[in-house]
Amino acid sequence: MKPRESGQSDGRSGTGGQGGDLPKGSAPERRELDRRSFLARGVSLATFGTTAFLYRTAGAADSEKTTDPMRVPGAPPRPYGERSPFEKQARKGRTEPSSSHGKDVTVADPFISLTPLQDLHGVVTPSSLHFERHHNGVPAIDPARHRLVIHGLVDRPLIFTVEELKRLPSVSRLTFIECSGNTWLGWQDAQDLTVQDTHGLTSTSEWTGVKLSTLLDAVGARRDATWMLAEGSDAAGLDRSVPLTDEVLNEALICYGQNGEALRPEQGYPLRLLVPGFEGNINVKWLRRLKLGTAPFMTRWETAKYTDLMPDGKAYQFSLVMEAKSVITAPSGRQQIHPGFREIRGLAWSGRGRVTKVEVSVDGGRTWQEARLQEPVLPKCHSRFRFPWRWQGQEAILQSRCHDETGYVQPSREDLIKVRGTHSIYHYNAVHSWKVERDGKVRNVHV
Amino acid sequence: MKPRESGQSDGRSGTGGQGGDLPKGSAPERRELDRRSFLARGVSLATFGTTAFLYRTAGAADSEKTTDPMRVPGAPPRPYGERSPFEKQARKGRTEPSSSHGKDVTVADPFISLTPLQDLHGVVTPSSLHFERHHNGVPAIDPARHRLVIHGLVDRPLIFTVEELKRLPSVSRLTFIECSGNTWLGWQDAQDLTVQDTHGLTSTSEWTGVKLSTLLDAVGARRDATWMLAEGSDAAGLDRSVPLTDEVLNEALICYGQNGEALRPEQGYPLRLLVPGFEGNINVKWLRRLKLGTAPFMTRWETAKYTDLMPDGKAYQFSLVMEAKSVITAPSGRQQIHPGFREIRGLAWSGRGRVTKVEVSVDGGRTWQEARLQEPVLPKCHSRFRFPWRWQGQEAILQSRCHDETGYVQPSREDLIKVRGTHSIYHYNAVHSWKVERDGKVRNVHV
Numbered sequence: 022m023k024p025r026e027s028g029q030s031d032g033r034s035g036t037g038g039q040g041g042d043l044p045k046g047s048a049p050e051r052r053e054l055d056r057r058s059f060l061a062r063g064v065s066l067a068t069f070g071t072t073a074f075l076y077r078t079a080g081a082a083d084s085e086k087t088t089d090p091m092r093v094p095g096a097p098p099r100p101y102g103e104r105s106p107f108e109k110q111a112r113k114g115r116t117e118p119s120s121s122h123g124k125d126v127t128v129a130d131p132f133i134s135l136t137p138l139q140d141l142h143g144v145v146t147p148s149s150l151h152f153e154r155h156h157n158g159v160p161a162i163d164p165a166r167h168r169l170v171i172h173g174l175v176d177r178p179l180i181f182t183v184e185e186l187k188r189l190p191s192v193s194r195l196t197f198i199e200c201s202g203n204t205w206l207g208w209q210d211a212q213d214l215t216v217q218d219t220h221g222l223t224s225t226s227e228w229t230g231v232k233l234s235t236l237l238d239a240v241g242a243r244r245d246a247t248w249m250l251a252e253g254s255d256a257a258g259l260d261r262s263v264p265l266t267d268e269v270l271n272e273a274l275i276c277y278g279q280n281g282e283a284l285r286p287e288q289g290y291p292l293r294l295l296v297p298g299f300e301g302n303i304n305v306k307w308l309r310r311l312k313l314g315t316a317p318f319m320t321r322w323e324t325a326k327y328t329d330l331m332p333d334g335k336a337y338q339f340s341l342v343m344e345a346k347s348v349i350t351a352p353s354g355r356q357q358i359h360p361g362f363r364e365i366r367g368l369a370w371s372g373r374g375r376v377t378k379v380e381v382s383v384d385g386g387r388t389w390q391e392a393r394l395q396e397p398v399l400p401k402c403h404s405r406f407r408f409p410w411r412w413q414g415q416e417a418i419l420q421s422r423c424h425d426e427t428g429y430v431q432p433s434r435e436d437l438i439k440v441r442g443t444h445s446i447y448h449y450n451a452v453h454s455w456k457v458e459r460d461g462k463v464r465n466v467h468v
Numbered sequence: 469m470k471p472r473e474s475g476q477s478d479g480r481s482g483t484g485g486q487g488g489d490l491p492k493g494s495a496p497e498r499r500e501l502d503r504r505s506f507l508a509r510g511v512s513l514a515t516f517g518t519t520a521f522l523y524r525t526a527g528a529a530d531s532e533k534t535t536d537p538m539r540v541p542g543a544p545p546r547p548y549g550e551r552s553p554f555e556k557q558a559r560k561g562r563t564e565p566s567s568s569h570g571k572d573v574t575v576a577d578p579f580i581s582l583t584p585l586q587d588l589h590g591v592v593t594p595s596s597l598h599f600e601r602h603h604n605g606v607p608a609i610d611p612a613r614h615r616l617v618i619h620g621l622v623d624r625p626l627i628f629t630v631e632e633l634k635r636l637p638s639v640s641r642l643t644f645i646e647c648s649g650n651t652w653l654g655w656q657d658a659q660d661l662t663v664q665d666t667h668g669l670t671s672t673s674e675w676t677g678v679k680l681s682t683l684l685d686a687v688g689a690r691r692d693a694t695w696m697l698a699e700g701s702d703a704a705g706l707d708r709s710v711p712l713t714d715e716v717l718n719e720a721l722i723c724y725g726q727n728g729e730a731l732r733p734e735q736g737y738p739l740r741l742l743v744p745g746f747e748g749n750i751n752v753k754w755l756r757r758l759k760l761g762t763a764p765f766m767t768r769w770e771t772a773k774y775t776d777l778m779p780d781g782k783a784y785q786f787s788l789v790m791e792a793k794s795v796i797t798a799p800s801g802r803q804q805i806h807p808g809f810r811e812i813r814g815l816a817w818s819g820r821g822r823v824t825k826v827e828v829s830v831d832g833g834r835t836w837q838e839a840r841l842q843e844p845v846l847p848k849c850h851s852r853f854r855f856p857w858r859w860q861g862q863e864a865i866l867q868s869r870c871h872d873e874t875g876y877v878q879p880s881r882e883d884l885i886k887v888r889g890t891h892s893i894y895h896y897n898a899v900h901s902w903k904v905e906r907d908g909k910v911r912n913v914h915v
Contacts, residue, residue, distance in 0.1 A: 088613070090754065094703050095605025098581035098734070100558035102596040105737045107611055108730045111547035134545035142676035142725030143640035145592060149549040150729065158542025164554055166535070188810045193590035193842050193852055229589035256541050278589030280727070282597065283555045287545070290552045307537065363635045395640050397844050405640055 110140040112150055116206075116218040132156055135221025138350045138368065144195070144395070144403040146224035148280045153287045154200045154222065156257030160307055164283075164291035167254070169275065173313035176241025183277060183291045189231045192274060194297065197370045197403045199223035199343045201300035201327060201447040207434070208443050211467045216353035219453065219465060223370070225403040226288075228295050229278030234270045236311075246313035250320070251294045254309040261303050261327075262317035262339070263296060272297050275308065297401040298372030299341045300447070302327060332442030343372035345431050346450040347379055347406070347423035353455055354465040358412060365392075365408040371425035372401060378424040379406040385418030385454065385468050386433070392421070400426075417457040418468055434467055557587040559597055563653075563665040579603055582668025585797045585815065591642070591842070591850040593671035595727045600734045601647045601669065603704030607754055611738035614701070616722065620760035623688025630724060630738045636678045639721060641744065644817045644850045646670035646790045648747035648774060648894040654881070655890050658914045663800035666900065666912060670817070672850040673735075675742050676725030681717045683758075693760035697767070698741045701756040708750050708774075709764035709786070710743060719744050722755065744848040745819030746788045747894070749774060779889035790819035792878050793897040794826055794853070794870035800902055801912040805859060812839075812855040818872035819848060825871040826853040832865030832901065832915050833880070839868070847873075864904040865915055881914055 112134035116127050134153040136146055153159070164183045172178035203222035206212065242265075252260040263269060274295040277284060284290040289306030296303050302322065317323065317339060328336040347369035352358045369379045375398050380389035392406040406421065423431040434451035441448075456466040559581035563574050581600040583593055600606070611630045619625035650669035653659065689712075699707035710716060721742040724731060731737040736753025743750050749769065764770065764786065776784040794816035799805050816826045822845055827836040839853040853868065870878040881898035888895075903913040 088610070090607030090609050090701050091703055091705055093607075095602065095607040096733075097578045097605060098559060098561070098600045100560065100581070102559075102598070102600075102732050102734055104595075105609075105611075105730060105733050107737075110729060112545060112549075113547065114545070131544045134547070141728045142638070143674045143728055145674045145728045147595070147728045148551075151549070153545045153549075155542065158544060160537030160540075160542040162537050162552075163535070164552075188808075190811050190856060191589070191813070191854060227590045227592045254537050256538055258538055281588045281590055281592045281594045282557060283552060285549050286543075286552050287549055291554075361635075364637050366638070397846065399844065407638060409637060 110137045110150060112136060112153065112221075113217060116212075116214055131158065133222075135217050136224050137217045138221055138223075138348070139216050139353050139356065141350070144225050144368070144405050145280065146226060146403075148226065148282070148285045148288070151224040151226060151279075151285065151288060152200065152222045154202075154301060155255060155287070155306070156259050157255055159286050160255045161286070162254065162291060162307060167291050167309070169292055169308060169310070171236055171240045171311045171313075173250075173311075174243040174246035174315070175237075175313055176243065177239075179240050181236070186231050186275060186292070187277060189235055191229055192232055193227055193229040193278070194274070194295075195225060195227045195399050196295070196297040196401045197223055197225045197343075198295075198301050198304055199346075199370070199372075201302065201340075201343070203301075204346075204449040204453075205446050207449040207451060207453075208445055211465050213355065214465045215355045216348060216350050219354065220348045220350075222301070223368075223403070225370075226279045227281065228274060228276045230274040230276035230292075230295065233273035233275060233294075233311075236275065237270070237313075242313055245315055248314050248317050250310070250312040250314065250318040251303070251305040251308060252310040252312075253289070253305045253307040255307050259302065259305060259322060260310075260318070260320045261305055261322055262320065263294070263299075263303060264317075264339070264341075265313075269296055296341075298343060298374075300327070300343055300372075303341055327447060329441070329447055330444040332444070340448055343370075344448070344450045345369070345371035345373065345376070345423045345425040345429050347376075347421040347431060348453045349381070349419050349421050349455060352419065352457065352463045354463055356463045358457065358461045358463065360412055360414050360461075362409070362411045365410045365419065367392075367406050367421050368403045369394075369406055369421065369423040370401070370403050371423065371427075371429070373429065374400045374426040376404045376423055377426050379404070380422045380424075381406075381408040382420040382422070383410060383417050386420055386452070389422065412457065412461075414459060414461075416459055418466070419455045419457065419463075420452050420468075422452050557584045557597060559583060559600065559668075560664060563659070563661055578605065580669075582664050583671050584664045585668055585670075585795070586663050586800050586803065588797070591672050591815070591852050592727065593673060593850075595673065595729070595732045595735070598671040598673060598726075598732065598735060599647065599669045601649075601748060602702060602734070602753070603706050604702055606733050607702045608733070609701065609738060609754060614738050614756070616739055616755060616757070618683060618687045618758045618760075620697070620758075621690040621693035621762070622684075622760055623690070624686075626687050628683070633678050633722060633739070634724060636682055638676055638678055640674055640676040640725070641721070641742075642672060642674045642846050643742070643744040643848045644670055644672045644790075645742075645748050645751055646793075646817070646819075648749065648787075648790070650748075651793075651896040651900075652893050654896040654898060654900075655892055658912050660802065661912045662802045663795060663797050666801065667795045667797075669748070670815075670850070672817075673726045674728065675721060675723045677721040677723035677739075677742065680720035680722060680741075683722065684717070684760075689760055692762055695761050695764050697757070697759040697761065697765040698750070698752040698755060699757040699759075700736070700752045700754040702754050706749065706752060706769060707757075707765070707767045708752055708769055709767065710741070710746075710750060711764075711786070711788075712760075716743055743788075745790060745821075747774070747790055747819075750788055774894060776888070776894055777891040779891070787895055790817075791895070791897045792816070792818035792820065792823070792870045792872040792876050794823075794868040794878060795900045796828070796866050796868050796902060799866065799904065799910045801910055803910045805904065805908045805910065807859055807861050807908075809856070809858050812857045812866065814839075814853050814868050815850045816841075816853055816868065816870040817848070817850050818870065818874075818876070820876065821847045821873040823851045823870055824873050826851070827869045827871075828853075828855040829867040829869070830857060830864050833867055833899070836869065859904065859908075861906060861908075863906055865913070866902045866904065866910075867899050867915075869899050 200222035349367040392408040395405040647669035796814040839855040842852040
């Protein structure tokens with residue numbers, strides 16, 4: 022059936038209709054680079070020299086028949102869809118440098134998996150690929166049996182079922198959660214790693230739940246309650262102290278929803294605390310208890326873990342906010358690129374608010390140019406940045422640098438280490454460098 | 469281990485720290501309703517009278533041991549996560565009223581499945597629950613073999629591979645896609661249906677791809693090319709004519725990403741057209757061909773289907789934009805509610821731009837009150853609205869009414885039918901009514 026070229030114009034006023042010539046490069050975003058040029062030079066396009074592609078002959082081979090999706094009826098609907106079998110992206114365990122053999126080893130860590138940032142688009146992380154961090158495995162919880170208790174410095178201690186929480190006024194918000202240990206290998210010598218290995222402990226979801234302040238009103242939180250213990254019902258019983266600042270009271274949620282459906286088991290099903298911008302472990306999963314007090318509760322997670330060891334031997338406690346950070350996700354570690362045009366893409370975020378600017382360098386930080394930020398830029402959320410680039414076979418060091426609305430600028434590795442030393446595990450947020458070799462191999466380096 | 473109450477204050481300046489009394493209801497949103505009151509009266513809360521919930525005794529029964537998630541190590545990480553086995557939300561086939569037996573029948577339609585809007589949170593639709601509409605099943609396509617050809621009124625016809633498209637400048641956008649047949653039963657007498665049955669052919673995703681205008685620049689689209697044929701590589705070979713208006717050229721994408729990962733097979737893997745705000749079938753899936761011309765191509769999908777039959781016997785063609793619409797998703801059809809507080813929640817959207825206001829009525833449209841809109845409100849995207857409500861056992865008719873940035877107001881059913889009659893299948897967007905009976909049953913009605 023050959024499409025007819027004659028036809029009618031729009032039969033309904035105001036619904037699109039005709040008119041509107043093709044733009045001739047007048048809109049600002051269309052000036053951004055000479056697309057005809059990069060397409061002609063940068064992408065190995067096939068020109069269109071045969072109609073066989075469009076209209077196959079009746080006598081085509083059987084093998085073509087079986088693989089041509091237009092010749093066989095497709096699959097029926099499914100109650101709950103799955104991705105294409107051709108897509109293989111996966112979370113993976115942490116990679117440890119193994120200096121004795123000169124090779125890196127992927128460790129089957131029972132409590133960590135990392136998001137494949139190099140494979141993802143936009144800012145939403147698919148829930149199936151959201152990073153995992155737990156301390157004694159993912160508990161299996163029946164939501165009908167689960168309870169949240171709120172007690173301590175309150176007038177009316179209360180126990181809530183999940184269904185009760187779902188009936189209360191709700192809020193949704195797109196926000197990142199980043200493990201404070203994300204990029205922990207940045208404190209060490211550079212290994213030949215992927216961006217999943219180096220930065221895969223951060224993910225973004227649309228979270229839905231009830232505001233913490235709604236529940237604190239319900240229990241009658243007392244005026245002198247300035248800290249809150251949040252406890253999970255996993256086998257580690259992870260519990261953390263949360264300062265009840267104005268920011269926390271305005272923004273914290275008790276979540277039951279993630280990307281439209283229920284929280285995933287790895288993300289705290291059926292309930293988790295969400296404190297946007299705070300380090301991952303504060304967003305206590307499988308949440309069962311909130312206790313109000315006048316001081317931090319000094320749990321073992323606040324002494325044996327999650328402190329920052331400084332060069333003078335002292336350790337910072339309660340360094341809760343994730344500072345501004347960014348990373349180029351493509352091209353990135355262990356990828357192979359070829360000469361020509363390719364868009365540099367990455368993610369930037371700040372636990373203090375909105376990203377205001379991302380700069381990209383392709384020469385190891387000698388010169389910087391501003392990247393395009395995907396709108397809308399949301400506070401405390403991954404922001405996608407993009408930068409056009411043509412690689413012509415030269416060595417290059419690719420970097421990105423994030424600015425946030427407080428005026429903070431993501432530090433160089435040198436500047437970060439000047440202040441923090443190299444004994445920390447957590448809160449590494451330096452500018453990251455990928456080196457493109459002459460053969461197109463991309464490697465993780467420190468510069 | 470009992471948490472200690474003594475402790476240290478924030479050891480790091482500027483990272484949260486102490487200070488900040490609990491707010492005492494001063495923020496505007498905290499005045500919105502008397503939460504202590506609705507909690508005390510509206511939710512059957514257990515008061516906190518025993519420590520057994522928190523600190524179980526050593527001699528607990530074996531049965532409790534096996535179900536207590538704190539007593540057994542949890543599951544290890546998974547490469548690609550799945551939802552909790554307690555969650556059963558599913559897409560379903562269409563429901564047809566069966567007047568002969570007075571019962572509705574769910575039809576195992578081979579080409580349709582509907583999104584369970586009543587079960588979802590926020591605005592992102594999980595990709596696994598995005599509605600499906602195809603015309604000869606979901607094709608299985610190997611992305612390495614797939615091509616997109618652009619020809620017709622162009623200087624340089626070109627063929628693109630999927631990998632080539634992925635290297636070009638990209639854009640991401642949260643936007644809804646709604647089948648023009650969504651709410652087709654609204655033209656008929658009211659049946660006792662769920663919101664999934666009535667409105668389940670609309671979903672929102674974050675889509676990522678390359679701008680159509682980038683590709684049209686590459687092929688050298690000619691000045692007189694004002695229409696474009698888009699053809700899918702499914703076994704139906706669905707093809708539609710798209711007017712190349714300024715709006716389409718500014719906004720249309722060729723997508724390969726959905727909610728962070730690759731398009732799902734039901735959504736056009738590996739490539740689909742996205743024209744934000746246009747009826748679903750224009751967003752051609754499994755996209756293989758774009759042909760530029762000077763007039764609509766008058767395919768069979770533009771005559772045998774997807775036209776709007778008017779009372780005078782004439783049919784509108786190319787009524788492509790989805791007008792403003794909204795629906796309350798909870799409480800909604802076939803749900804059972806109980807006296808007390810519950811938040812009324814719903815979705816509103818407009819193919820013409822941003823939703824500016826949603827009004828809710830609980831008395832069948834006699835009085836209206838403004839609902840709270842979840843920020844950010846994005847153009848041509850589902851917007852979540854919420855409205856606090858206490859049900860006290862009376863009959864009630866719940867309605868919502870959407871306003872968009874063009875000044876358009878979602879019409880009443882009566883006003884819509886005055887203009888459109890009742891012979892249409894597509895583009896029904898009237899205010900929807902749910903009746904709450906005295907026994908708390910919620911039914912789909914026309915008022």
